[in-house]
Amino acid sequence: MSHSRTALRRLAGCLVGLLLSAACAGxxxxxxxxxxxxxxxxxxxxxxxxxxxxxxxxxxxxxxxREVRSEKEHYTTDRGVEAGVxxxxxxxxWRQRRNNQLIPVGGALFLAAxxxxxxxxxxxxxxxxxxxxxxxxxxxxxxxxxxxxxxVAITFTILALTGLIMLFGKxxxxxxxxHTLFAWLTNLGKNVHNFVGPVFSVGxxxxxxxxxxxxxxxxxxxxxxxxxxxxxxxxxxxxxRFNGGEKVWFWIGVLVLGVTVSASxxxxxxxxxxxxxxxxxxxxxxxxxxxxxxxxxxxGHIYIGTIGSEGALDGMKTGYVDEAWAREHHExxxxxxxxxxxxxxTGSTGPVPAGALHAKETNT
Amino acid sequence: MARMKFLCDAxxxxxxxxxxxACKQEHxxxxxxxxxxxxxxxxxxxxxxxxxxxxxxxSDAPCMAVCPVDCFYKTxxxxxxxxxxxxxxxxxxxxxxxxGAPQFPQAGAFGLRGKMDKCTFCAGGPEKDHSExxxxxxxxxxxxxxxxxxxxxxxxxxxLLGGDGDVVxxxxxxxxxxxxxxxxxxxxxxAYGAPKGGSQAPAAAPAKS
Numbered sequence: 001m002s003h004s005r006t007a008l009r010r011l012a013g014c015l016v017g018l019l020l021s022a023a024c025a026g027x028x029x030x031x032x033x034x035x036x037x038x039x040x041x042x043x044x045x046x047x048x049x050x051x052x053x054x055x056x057x058x059x060x061x062x063x064x065x066r067e068v069r070s071e072k073e074h075y076t077t078d079r080g081v082e083a084g085v086x087x088x089x090x091x092x093x094w095r096q097r098r099n100n101q102l103i104p105v106g107g108a109l110f111l112a113a114x115x116x117x118x119x120x121x122x123x124x125x126x127x128x129x130x131x132x133x134x135x136x137x138x139x140x141x142x143x144x145x146x147x148x149x150x151x152v153a154i155t156f157t158i159l160a161l162t163g164l165i166m167l168f169g170k171x172x173x174x175x176x177x178x179h180t181l182f183a184w185l186t187n188l189g190k191n192v193h194n195f196v197g198p199v200f201s202v203g204x205x206x207x208x209x210x211x212x213x214x215x216x217x218x219x220x221x222x223x224x225x226x227x228x229x230x231x232x233x234x235x236x237x238x239x240x241r242f243n244g245g246e247k248v249w250f251w252i253g254v255l256v257l258g259v260t261v262s263a264s265x266x267x268x269x270x271x272x273x274x275x276x277x278x279x280x281x282x283x284x285x286x287x288x289x290x291x292x293x294x295x296x297x298x299x300g301h302i303y304i305g306t307i308g309s310e311g312a313l314d315g316m317k318t319g320y321v322d323e324a325w326a327r328e329h330h331e332x333x334x335x336x337x338x339x340x341x342x343x344x345x346t347g348s349t350g351p352v353p354a355g356a357l358h359a360k361e362t363n364t
Numbered sequence: 365m366a367r368m369k370f371l372c373d374a375x376x377x378x379x380x381x382x383x384x385x386a387c388k389q390e391h392x393x394x395x396x397x398x399x400x401x402x403x404x405x406x407x408x409x410x411x412x413x414x415x416x417x418x419x420x421x422x423s424d425a426p427c428m429a430v431c432p433v434d435c436f437y438k439t440x441x442x443x444x445x446x447x448x449x450x451x452x453x454x455x456x457x458x459x460x461x462x463x464g465a466p467q468f469p470q471a472g473a474f475g476l477r478g479k480m481d482k483c484t485f486c487a488g489g490p491e492k493d494h495s496e497x498x499x500x501x502x503x504x505x506x507x508x509x510x511x512x513x514x515x516x517x518x519x520x521x522x523x524l525l526g527g528d529g530d531v532v533x534x535x536x537x538x539x540x541x542x543x544x545x546x547x548x549x550x551x552x553x554x555a556y557g558a559p560k561g562g563s564q565a566p567a568a569a570p571a572k573s
Contacts, residue, residue: 059545
């Protein structure tokens with residue numbers, strides 16, 4: 001009994017000795033000789049500075065106060081997001097940007113877009129089709145294309161309206177309808193916004209894939225731009241299936257802004273990944289800038305697609321446009337279709353069966 | 365009328381978390397929500413300092429400024445409170461607050477955060493004082509009972525002071541004069557702005573924070 005205990009004790013002694021020597025070897029490898037040991041070698045730089053400062057200038061806590069404003073995470077038992085940070089100054093910067101820059105400038109830009117359309121309507125009125133309608137219809141958008149377009153259009157409108165309430169409602173709507181109703185409306189709006197948003201994002205990707213082929217830039221677009229798209233004069237400006245203006249809207253509005261808005265929106269929409277505040281502040285600024293520009297551009301797109309241009313809405317509503325409209329607005333596209341389908345020159349009056357004159361199939 | 369302020373003396377705070385516990389117990393704050401927390405710099409090594417932090421009830425409160433539904437309001441005593449019936453849980457106050465005070469019961473997908481919760485300076489909410497609704501949404505209203513915040517009352521070293529800003533500053537000034545160090549007032553210039561008219565901060569020198 002006693003023998004075995006002694007053996008055990010010896011074994012334990014050996015183990016401790018081994019561990020100690022290993023530890024000593026580790027320490028001597030990292031640290032200067034004991035005589036020269038300073039705080040720097042055992043503490044983090046800031047703690048070392050504070051410890052030194054307390055000896056040299058008792059009561060001088062400058063190194064600690066620097067840490068307070070360092071925005072670093074310090075120790076805390078609180079498990080919240082960035083709970084170890086004492087003061088974050090990004091919030092004030094974000095507040096100044098949002099309240100003093102984004103809201104007034106964004107609001108002015110959006111109002112300017114509305115005013116520009118109103119002014120244009122007052123000056124030019126709806127752009128009329130000059131030649132009388134032929135009664136013959138051409139397929140401009142098939143069912144899938146229209147479904148994708150309207151998915152994006154409807155979700156965009158919902159997101160824009162609810163977003164406008166969240167950004168400008170406090171200044172515009174709240175004084176009119178009061179706190180209770182406004183908070184109820186904004187709460188509803190926020191939830192609708194957050195659930196409709198991802199649908200819009202998917203729609204944007206589908207929209208891009210669906211329409212990218214006919215939106216590839218061509219030399220003809222330069223001519224269209226040079227002539228101002230025929231918006232400011234009565235000159236006839238031919239274009240392909242989509243004109244220069246539509247292509248700008250497609251590449252900048254749909255692709256660049258749509259993707260920016262979606263990415264920043266999804267980032268804000270899922271706080272369950274416990275993103276920090278700085279990234280949320282930036283995502284919010286990017287989201288607001290991109291959406292305000294997008295909404296302002298959309299005002300122009302919606303204007304020209306509805307009251308601004310006679311017959312334009314028919315294409316997206318029914319899928320078909322009158323041949324006279326096609327010839328005046330998209331002559332190259334009209335010619336291409338006619339070239340592929342010469343038989344259609346004389347003939348039917350009613351809508352052609354879907355696919356018979358399918359623009360996508362014939363326009364290459 | 366008093367202007368209510370919090371002051372945490374970093375020379376005295378011993379990181380006992382008594383204030384955190386007092387707050388949770390006083391208001392029966394739900395799990396995951398911490399109206400107050402203690403943060404320790406240089407934890408466990410020489411030069412260690414601890415600071416208790418909650419809503420500082422700022423003079424020019426960023427949460428108030430960014431709230432899209434204007435659910436915040438300021439009492440006559442300078443306490444920043446909010447109306448949970450109006451709150452939409454957007455998280456903007458959390459982005460804006462320098463002190464990390466606003467808390468949310470959830471961090472759910474699709475921005476489902478629930479109603480924001482934060483320190484009320486033990487002053488309840490917009491509901492009738494001591495009503496059942498006020499208790500459920502905001503916790504106890506100690507100010508209406510003539511008491512000061514539970515955290516500061518509970519503080520074992522009296523590091524955390526809460527109450528009339530002038531009284532708190534006087535206590536702190538005497539303390540600093542007596543011990544001859546630790547003049548920095550944490551968070552005051554962030555929360556209450558730089559001292560006006562070139563006058564000095566409550567203690568000898570204004571903190572960097």
